[in-house]
Amino acid sequence: MKTKTFGTTGLIVSELVLGTGNFGTGWGYGSERQEATKIFNAYADAGGNFLDTADFYQFGQSEEILGDLLTGRREDFLLTSKFTLGGAKGLGSLRTGNSRKAMIASVEASLRRLKTDRIDIYWAHYADGVTPSEELVRGFDDLARAGKILYGGLSNFPAWRVTRAATLAEMGREIRVAGVQVEHSLVHRSPERDIFPAVRALGMGLVTYSPLGGGMLTGKYRKGEGGRELGLHGRAFRPENNAEKAAVVDTLLEIAAELATTPDRIAIAWVMTKGAIPMIGPRTLEQLKSNLASLSVALSEQQLQRLDRISHVMLNDDTDALQGVEGRVSTPPAPVA
Helix, strand or coil: CCEEECCCCCCEEECCEEECCCEECCCCCCECHHHHHHHHHHHHHCCCCEEECCCCHHHHHHHHHHHHHCCCCHHHCEEEEEECCCCCCCCCCCCCCCCHHHHHHHHHHHHHHHCCCCEEEEEECCCCCCCCHHHHHHHHHHHHHCCCEEEEEEECCCHHHHHHHHHHHHHCCCCCEEEEEEECECCECHHHCCHHHHHHHHCCEEEEECCCHHHHHHCHHHHCCCCHHHCHHHCCCCCCCCHHHHHHHHHHHHHHHHCCCCHHHHHHHHHHCCCCEEEECCCCHHHHHHHHHHHHCCCCHHHHHHHHHHHHHHHHCCCCCCCCCCCCCCCCCCCCC
16 A cells, blocks of 8 residues: 655555444444454555544444554554544533533543554544634644644534634644545535645645445445445435436446446545545455455546546535534534634
8 A cells, every 4th residue: 555645744644544433333333343353454464554433433432442453553553533422322512522621531531442642633523513713723732732642633624614723723833733534425526625625725634534425336225235324323324316426326337347346446546536535434354355456446537537527516515514413512603713
């Protein structure tokens, strides 16, 4: 696996991130510990060094499993985690969200589960609607000075909030916001309008998740196979529910046939051409091996143009990243900066 720099930091990371949201079965869907171990080891053997988890994933099980797997080789990986939603059900408003109180409680709990003294990149998972950017930036800076995190990042934040946080950190001489994480795929291209250019202009690293559209772009749901609709009451599932999405899947299947490969590899290879670092989130070792094979896919200029054209309409996709996630607080009357 090749490596690349993460934004304008000194970090040298692998070209694919291993998302571990499927490590565990706390959501009623995921990988048992034995299968997660196989996935982790195969990713490491392929040269991967960029790991992503969150306290919310499998209600803490993902972090716990990852902590065990990192024993004895912690320094070989860039370990990232996220907070906002909490690592267990029913934590209440003071232990969820992005306040300094929730941030401190969350990082301490994650460090215990991950069995480490620091998290390399700590992401705010979602904008909670009430915590101002000043509080987030100062919180990241305090955690960095305490040695509990190395970098702070924003996940699923709108572009205007990303730029505001970056500006506040720069003006206050606090730890800079090192990276951004957003959903991006052939069926969710809206970040290309604002997040992508903002990140490039600010010199941030960019991680994009769900390159397979929640599994839809593999074509497996057309065959009646199960997938993410089984977990979290279907919240992570993206159905093929309109003509535009169907056309994208059709084109993926056509190009996969032309190259004698599979549509998941084509979808990931396409994402990699857009300049971000894609995150894969396999549930099985077989899925991981197929995802890794995307690294050897060479799409022609004509094939890239076909995929760009057929998915161009998806630039109008404004699907809320928080759709289906229960709110922890009521929405304030005005946007929180």
